[in-house]
Amino acid sequence: MSAGADNGSTDRVAVITGGASGIGLATAEHLAASGHRVALLDQQGDLAEKSAKELRNSGYAALGGQVDVTDRDAVDAALTKVRTEFGPIDVIVTSAGIDGDVPFVDLTLEAWNRLIEVNLTGTFNAVQAAVPDMIEKGWGRIITISSSSAQSGAPNRAHYVASKGGVIALTKALAFELSPLGITANTIPPSIIDTPMAQNGVKTGVVPDLDALATMTPVRRTGTPDDVASAAAFLASDKAGFITGQIIGVNGGWYL
Numbered sequence: 001m002s003a004g005a006d007n008g009s010t011d012r013v014a015v016i017t018g019g020a021s022g023i024g025l026a027t028a029e030h031l032a033a034s035g036h037r038v039a040l041l042d043q044q045g046d047l048a049e050k051s052a053k054e055l056r057n058s059g060y061a062a063l064g065g066q067v068d069v070t071d072r073d074a075v076d077a078a079l080t081k082v083r084t085e086f087g088p089i090d091v092i093v094t095s096a097g098i099d100g101d102v103p104f105v106d107l108t109l110e111a112w113n114r115l116i117e118v119n120l121t122g123t124f125n126a127v128q129a130a131v132p133d134m135i136e137k138g139w140g141r142i143i144t145i146s147s148s149s150a151q152s153g154a155p156n157r158a159h160y161v162a163s164k165g166g167v168i169a170l171t172k173a174l175a176f177e178l179s180p181l182g183i184t185a186n187t188i189p190p191s192i193i194d195t196p197m198a199q200n201g202v203k204t205g206v207v208p209d210l211d212a213l214a215t216m217t218p219v220r221r222t223g224t225p226d227d228v229a230s231a232a233a234f235l236a237s238d239k240a241g242f243i244t245g246q247i248i249g250v251n252g253g254w255y256l
């Protein structure tokens, strides 16, 4: 095996929640390109299947499925389908998420609960449903997508920031508990990344103009889904086996 080879990624099975769009889709593409069989699970089932089909047309093993990560039965059913088609799950990437924008004093309990349900409980559901396969194999990779806003704080997004802070804490807890079993757990808290979520945020005023943001970012450009996917693919590889419990910022040197 040459020094640059990515030993052992081929034949592994990776599940990506939020795989139909943005960071999740780019991560699915990177993992497919490094030899994984990928399952793109998303609330937008048609889009997930369309993206999976494009990957299959490029010669990769991919399937798409409709799943709401807040629905544990649906998550379990989707992973059963993945196991039937591809085998046990080696890698779980949790990118499914929603954003929010409301002053704290106007934040309703309903909106709070919804953000926690999708971003934090949805992460819990997906990871807990996948982990038994990893324990069985004595090898696994958990990669959660959190947010730099949970490191810095952000106005009008208490529910979003708290949900992502929970994702960071959950990931660190999992690293302590599961790393002795061969399973690493790391989180990527991206800064603003040019995805449909961010573009929608620009439209509604939650996110500043991306060009303006780029001028304030040390690397002087906007982050792309590929920037995050590259880091996720590395964390999924054998080469990242000594990295666990870490918060791997992908933020151009500055976080908002």
Ligand SMILES: NC(=O)c1ccc[n+]([C@@H]2O[C@H](COP(=O)([O-])OP(=O)(O)OC[C@H]3O[C@@H](n4cnc5c(N)ncnc54)[C@H](O)[C@@H]3O)[C@@H](O)[C@H]2O)c1
Pocket (backbone or CB within 6 Å): 017, 018, 019, 020, 021, 022, 023, 024, 041, 042, 043, 044, 067, 068, 069, 070, 094, 095, 096, 097, 098, 099, 118, 122, 145, 146, 147, 148, 189, 190, 191, 192, 193, 194, 195, 196, 197, 198
């Ligand atoms: N884009 C950014 O600037 C940015 C920054 C920091 C963190 N993030 C996080 O990265 C992740 C991916 O975001 P993105 O920017 O790619 O956004 P995106 O909107 O392009 O992708 C998110 C995907 O999650 C799916 N999803 C939403 N709710 C779901 C549910 N209940 N069940 C299943 N799927 C669901 C959506 O259908 C969508 O395909 C999110 O968790 C987001 O919070 C994004």
